[in-house]
Amino acid sequence: MKWQGFILPAGLVLTAEACARIFGISSDSLAAPSQILKAAWMLLADGSLFVMTGQTLLSAVAGLLLGGCAGLVLAVVLGLSPTLTRLLRYPIEALRPIPSIAVLPIFLMVYGFGYRMEIAIIAFACFWPNLIIGQAAVSGIEPRLLEVSRVLGLGFVGRVTKIVLPAALPRLFLAFRLAAAISLIVSVTVEIAMNPQGLGYELMAAQNSLRPEVMFAILLYIGLLGWGLNALLLFAQQRLFGAAGTAQVPR
Amino acid sequence: MDRSTSNADDALIAFRNVSLSLGGRPILENINLKVRRREFICVVGPSGCGKTTLLRLIAGLVHPDAGEVIYDGQVVGEPASDVALIFQDYSKALLPWRTASGNVSLALEASGTPKPERAQRIRALLDKVGLAHHADKYPAQLSGGMQQRLQIARCLAQGPSVLLMDEPFGALDAMTRQVLQDEVLRIAESGHTSVFFVTHDLEEAIYLGDRVVALRPNPGRVAEIFDVRLPRPRDQLSTREDPEFMRLRRVLFDFIQETES
Ligand SMILES: Nc1ncnc2c1ncn2[C@@H]1O[C@H](COP(=O)(O)OP(=O)(O)OP(=O)(O)O)[C@@H](O)[C@H]1O
Ligand SMILES: [Mg+2]
Numbered sequence: 001m002k003w004q005g006f007i008l009p010a011g012l013v014l015t016a017e018a019c020a021r022i023f024g025i026s027s028d029s030l031a032a033p034s035q036i037l038k039a040a041w042m043l044l045a046d047g048s049l050f051v052m053t054g055q056t057l058l059s060a061v062a063g064l065l066l067g068g069c070a071g072l073v074l075a076v077v078l079g080l081s082p083t084l085t086r087l088l089r090y091p092i093e094a095l096r097p098i099p100s101i102a103v104l105p106i107f108l109m110v111y112g113f114g115y116r117m118e119i120a121i122i123a124f125a126c127f128w129p130n131l132i133i134g135q136a137a138v139s140g141i142e143p144r145l146l147e148v149s150r151v152l153g154l155g156f157v158g159r160v161t162k163i164v165l166p167a168a169l170p171r172l173f174l175a176f177r178l179a180a181a182i183s184l185i186v187s188v189t190v191e192i193a194m195n196p197q198g199l200g201y202e203l204m205a206a207q208n209s210l211r212p213e214v215m216f217a218i219l220l221y222i223g224l225l226g227w228g229l230n231a232l233l234l235f236a237q238q239r240l241f242g243a244a245g246t247a248q249v250p251r
Numbered sequence: 252m253d254r255s256t257s258n259a260d261d262a263l264i265a266f267r268n269v270s271l272s273l274g275g276r277p278i279l280e281n282i283n284l285k286v287r288r289r290e291f292i293c294v295v296g297p298s299g300c301g302k303t304t305l306l307r308l309i310a311g312l313v314h315p316d317a318g319e320v321i322y323d324g325q326v327v328g329e330p331a332s333d334v335a336l337i338f339q340d341y342s343k344a345l346l347p348w349r350t351a352s353g354n355v356s357l358a359l360e361a362s363g364t365p366k367p368e369r370a371q372r373i374r375a376l377l378d379k380v381g382l383a384h385h386a387d388k389y390p391a392q393l394s395g396g397m398q399q400r401l402q403i404a405r406c407l408a409q410g411p412s413v414l415l416m417d418e419p420f421g422a423l424d425a426m427t428r429q430v431l432q433d434e435v436l437r438i439a440e441s442g443h444t445s446v447f448f449v450t451h452d453l454e455e456a457i458y459l460g461d462r463v464v465a466l467r468p469n470p471g472r473v474a475e476i477f478d479v480r481l482p483r484p485r486d487q488l489s490t491r492e493d494p495e496f497m498r499l500r501r502v503l504f505d506f507i508q509e510t511e512s
Binding site: 142144145147148149150151152153154158162163166167 | 310312329330331332334335336338340343344346348357358360361362409
């Protein structure tokens, strides 16, 4: 009964459309579904949607790769070195709670407006979940397996690539998916707050120029984009790590 | 090869006045023990008396606070490639994301065996432990006995001079256990391998060993060493009916009762 899930949303959309038609709403903050659809079509037709999407996604993906990978690498290194873990414990605990948007003024000062500032903030935001979940993943590895690698005489590289990464992979990828969602949130946030580019900026611009239908069109599109991104990563997870992920489940 | 030669130079493993504390508690105290080349030595003792710790000292996974552990004339440092360790909890010691042949391959990869040679070596090793038809199965798809066989195959891939076995058959049913006992005897015999075998089971110790070392707990010490003068090859029926076997079982049983009380 999959279609039952669509009854309520469809009903709401139709009701909104009916109300707009019957009462002839012309508001600065509301728009009829048909107007939103039309605005979306316009954005698509003149190509501007692609430009903004490109700007936002470029920042999100670059930040995700930079910060996310740095987080995972540090997590693996810390997982294998208790000394480094102790040394970095307080710096990490002090920096981690900083809300990522709070570092905006700093990076704005360093980089000015544009991609670099936005990417730096996204990287900062994506770094932490990957570090924390990555650390938990690495420290959750069966200690027996690490002893096996010692007894067999595996070197550091072999230990990381043959034991640590495969053992932690499912959870590391989970961390990556979480960071991907964060990267989109932070990129749009930065664009809304400060950076004159991308979907977030156009969203604000539409609101400032009193064009709610454009604003809602972009808003819905951002939701769709986030959903698509997650679905894509989920698909990749099953395709890439299917064997490693499922081989650990049956007992 | 005469197994009863007790020439000191023949010792492959030697504990010299070894003491070890863990977490501030003395675990082993003043251990002196020699294992000869090609000897099958069994270690028994009450739970918590330090049997596993003794094994981990030889493997180089822990190091003594005092005294030294010698392997092949050298003080034990990091784990040596020709010392193989078989863990009791086989399900945790196998890589769940690798097939049976992948798990054996890990040892060959670690020792730098060239890739073209691996497939054939893996096949031979799996064949040796009776897993030839299960090469592509994951550990989770194997029974407990098969998983322990797989762990043995991986250890044999190291080409070990010493097999360290920590209650390897403790979790297996009686039938599987007997079959594996005989397999280990055969492997040790044909590979000229020394075996250091920890067990809870007194009969298993007598059946397998050239000597049985009995430990006393709190802190762990060598209480007594028993020579097992039973003919080889051993046989599950006739060896266990041998009067000497029964005498030793009695002696060891009384001894353990006394140390545990
Ligand atoms: N890492 C550790 N830190 C502190 N104490 C430890 C540690 N490892 C082992 N011990 C203690 O050392 C003692 C000996 O442990 P060990 O595992 O060697 O005993 P065992 O003879 O193998 O026992 P069992 O027959 O139950 O396997 C135990 O009392 C245990 O609590
Ligand atoms: Mg033990």
